Amino acid sequence: MGEVPAANQTAVAVKDDLRSVMRNFATGVCVVSTFSDRASPRRHNALTVNSLTSVSLDPPLVSLNIRRDSTFLDDLMESQVWAISILDAEAEDLARIFSRPEQDRRKALCTLPAEPGKETGALLLDSVAWMECRYRNHVVAGDHLLIIGEVVGLGVNDSRSPLIFLQGGFHRIGLDQV
Template structure:
């Protein structure tokens, strides 16, 4: 019997983001955006992040075509937006057109107003299992407005109500897998 990966990973709280990209067409630029919870920080020097998408994802196809994307980290008030952008591509197209967003200065991908954000350029991609992992160079970043964060755990959205209760310095030895 295979391990119950989906059932087990439901207990792992993840941040909720909106990834955006675009495709240039003869009719003009067509933006695309989707809810993701696979954002990973890979390296600080150089600054690299990753996202993971199902191989048949229309969003992934657009991202690979443009080589550019943005990620906006959703605040707790973004639950409904997260739900709408988690739908299939055709169903979310109208929501993408009405996003409270601006094109990023470095990529042209949409950055949500008030959210913490990253703009990325495609560095590499890896087909792994039924997904493709994309790794991006962080070209620009902004902290957004400090506010409670949206997380996903046990199949539901939740709020991290006090995001700045304690400040921890993670730059010293012993953090994030460093050998002491």
């Protein structure tokens, strides 16, 4: 019986190695929210991500990477708007809630304090900083979609310490350590 072709072995090894390498790159953690108006009433959806990147200051653009098979992505592409709540060190529970399956995330949105953003209507959670975005463009990138949005609203709530994701876990850094 056949051996696994060398090209496939290399692809698997690179995938595993890339995951190991990227575990050593610290990122912030945020919850991205959007909605669908396909049914009434409006149905909100949210997802924990650590792929937020500033792309441009003029115009103000940011990007997210979301799996192409995600129902969250379907909602985001339908509404063309989203809100980003950048989590503080005390919000690990929120990060974990919005990492769960879709039904759990939707249920949590009905019980957690959140308010619709003034520019997009997407929900904002209590967080250290926030942004509201409108769809600008996207790029297919393997099993993900790189989504670029124009920032249409933003703010900073206070100087709480950020929540960090590193080596597969959540960490806190005091602002005096930065």
